[in-house]
Amino acid sequence: MSTTGPVTLDRREGPYGEVVLRRRETGGRTDYEIIANGTFLMDTSDGRSERLLVDAAMDALPEPARAGAAVLIGGLGVGFSLAHAAADPRWSRIAVAEREEAIIEWHRAGPLAAVSGRALADERTVILHTDLVEYLATSADTYDALCLDIDNGPDWTVTEDNGSLYGASGLASCAARLKPGGVLAVWSARPSGDFERSLRNAGFSGVRTEEVAVARGVPDVVHLGIRPA
Numbered sequence: 001m002s003t004t005g006p007v008t009l010d011r012r013e014g015p016y017g018e019v020v021l022r023r024r025e026t027g028g029r030t031d032y033e034i035i036a037n038g039t040f041l042m043d044t045s046d047g048r049s050e051r052l053l054v055d056a057a058m059d060a061l062p063e064p065a066r067a068g069a070a071v072l073i074g075g076l077g078v079g080f081s082l083a084h085a086a087a088d089p090r091w092s093r094i095a096v097a098e099r100e101e102a103i104i105e106w107h108r109a110g111p112l113a114a115v116s117g118r119a120l121a122d123e124r125t126v127i128l129h130t131d132l133v134e135y136l137a138t139s140a141d142t143y144d145a146l147c148l149d150i151d152n153g154p155d156w157t158v159t160e161d162n163g164s165l166y167g168a169s170g171l172a173s174c175a176a177r178l179k180p181g182g183v184l185a186v187w188s189a190r191p192s193g194d195f196e197r198s199l200r201n202a203g204f205s206g207v208r209t210e211e212v213a214v215a216r217g218v219p220d221v222v223h224l225g226i227r228p229a
Helices: 048-060 080-086 101-109 113-121 132-138 160-166 168-177 193-201
Strands: 003-014 017-026 029-036 039-043 069-074 091-098 125-129 143-148 178-188 205-212 220-226
Touching (some): 003 101, 017 101, 048 069, 048 205, 080 091, 143 168, 160 168, 178 193, 193 220
Antiparallel strands (some): 003 017, 178 220
């Protein structure tokens, strides 16, 4: 199997540091990678984790709340979570918080449109060009589910400022954006017992962790918690 690359397609300096879009060719397959401040974030090679993030949130909602539920996805990434949510007619509103203008542009007019183009055109979808942590702390909007995937996990953040999201103040902001009985789902590249304890300490119920099998190493996971009704 031949491998070519990676080839840098775009590199931007923004208020949160550097973001890079790269292309990699492997055995006739083309994939795209997003690198933030030198840290690999995600690529288009396998969207199982992103799909589980959305499905686990929907499945954790009480049955009456599933039809017509509203979800906030943070952030846009390579678009798998958005595309999967848009494929489910039960979501009545799909908001995506993304702070990097470059990533939004790569989806609207770049190669990542192949993943997200149909979802972006969906009338249920709205892109919020905003910092997720700030939005959660200051917005008055509420959702049935929050699906958060802006870092490599609670213990491995892309920028230092993101760390507050996984502590007491950030989880209080998450709870405030959730309707009673709403679900918080957080993707992580590895399980975090400390984060599970933080969820319980913040008042979330039904805290659990769902695993996504990977080829080698520890599994990706989705941490789940429910805001009590």
